[in-house]
Amino acid sequence: MSRLVTQGLIINVPGRGDGTALNITIEPGQVWGVLGPNGAGKTTLLHTLAGLNSPRSGQVLLGGQSLETLSRRQVAQMLGVVFQERLDGFPATVLETALIGRHPYLSPWQMEGAADYAQAEEALERLDVAHLRDRLVSTLSGGERQRVAMATVLTQAPSIWLADEPTNHLDLHHQSVVMALMAQQAAQGSAVMMCLHDLNLAARWCDHLLLLYPSGEACWGARDSMLVPSALERLYQQRLAVVEVEGAPVFVPIKE
Numbered sequence: 522m523s524r525l526v527t528q529g530l531i532i533n534v535p536g537r538g539d540g541t542a543l544n545i546t547i548e549p550g551q552v553w554g555v556l557g558p559n560g561a562g563k564t565t566l567l568h569t570l571a572g573l574n575s576p577r578s579g580q581v582l583l584g585g586q587s588l589e590t591l592s593r594r595q596v597a598q599m600l601g602v603v604f605q606e607r608l609d610g611f612p613a614t615v616l617e618t619a620l621i622g623r624h625p626y627l628s629p630w631q632m633e634g635a636a637d638y639a640q641a642e643e644a645l646e647r648l649d650v651a652h653l654r655d656r657l658v659s660t661l662s663g664g665e666r667q668r669v670a671m672a673t674v675l676t677q678a679p680s681i682w683l684a685d686e687p688t689n690h691l692d693l694h695h696q697s698v699v700m701a702l703m704a705q706q707a708a709q710g711s712a713v714m715m716c717l718h719d720l721n722l723a724a725r726w727c728d729h730l731l732l733l734y735p736s737g738e739a740c741w742g743a744r745d746s747m748l749v750p751s752a753l754e755r756l757y758q759q760r761l762a763v764v765e766v767e768g769a770p771v772f773v774p775i776k777e
C-alpha cells in the first residue's frame with residue numbers, strides 16, 4: 522500500500538500568492554477531506570497531487586518516489602482520480618467505461634480478460650449501476666454518471682484515491698453509499714483524499730481535514746481538531762450553528 526506525501530508543496534493558482542506550503546502525509550487507512558469555498562484551489566490541489574498540474578514549488582511523493590520520476594502508467598497503477606468534470610461525449614457503454622479502469626494493467630493491444638470483466642461488473646454492482654451496463658454513458662443522468670465514474674476507479678483498484686466532490690449529483694442514499702465505499706477502501710489499506718462541499722459528510726466520514734482558504738493559507742490535521750466553528754465560519758464567510766447527531770457535529774448555516 523502506498524502513502525502520498527507533499528513536501529513544501531505550493532499549488533499553482535494563477536494570480537495568487539504562495540500561501541502556506543503543504544507538508545502532508547496521507548497514510549494508508551486514512552480518509553482526508555479537503556474543504557474550502559469556491560475557487561480556493563481544491564481541484565487544483567487534487568490535480569497537482571495526481572501529476573496533472575505542475576506545482577509552483579515543492580514536490581509530491583507517491584509510494585516514496587517523486588511523481589515526476591514516475592511514468593503515467595506507474596502512477597495509474599497506484600493512484601485513481603474521480604474528476605469533477607468529465608468529457609463523456611465519447612460513445613462508450615457503462616461496462617466499457619468501467620473497464621477503462623483495467624487499462625493501467627494491460628499492455629497496449631491486450632484485450633481485457635475474464636478477471637477484468639469480473640472486477641468491472643463487481644464495481645458496477647457496488648455502485649448500483651449494474652442494470653445500466655449496456656447503456657451509453659452519454660444517456661445517463663448526472664447521478665448515474667457520477668456512480669459510473671466511481672465504479673471506474675473502483676475497477677482500477679488504486680491504493681490512493683483522489684476524488685473531487687465524489688457525492689456531486691447524488692441523492693442522499695447514494696451519498697452514503699459513496700462515503701461508505703471510501704471508508705471501506707481506507708479500511709482495506711487505501712489512502713483517500715476527497716474535496717467536499719458538504720461539511721457534514723466530511724465531519725461524519727473523514728478522519729483528517731485540510732482547510733484551504735482563498736488566500737492560499739491552509740491548515741490540516743485530525744478531524745476533531747479542525748472542526749472548530751470559528752475557523753469554519755472564517756473559511757466559508759458564513760455564520761454556522763452546530764448541533765450533535767449520532768455523535769457527530771452537524772453544521773447548519775444561520776439565516777442572516
Ligand SMILES: Nc1ncnc2c1ncn2[C@@H]1O[C@H](COP(=O)(O)OP(=O)(O)OP(=O)(O)O)[C@@H](O)[C@H]1O
Nearest residue numbers: 534535557558559560561562563564565566605716
Ligand atoms: N487555467 C486557469 N486560468 C486562470 N485561472 C484559473 C485557471 N484554472 C483555475 N483557475 C482559478 O484558480 C482558482 C482555483 O480553482 P479551483 O478549480 O482549484 O478551485 P476549487 O476550490 O476547486 O473551486 P470549486 O469549489 O468552485 O470547485 C479559481 O479562482 C480559478 O478561477
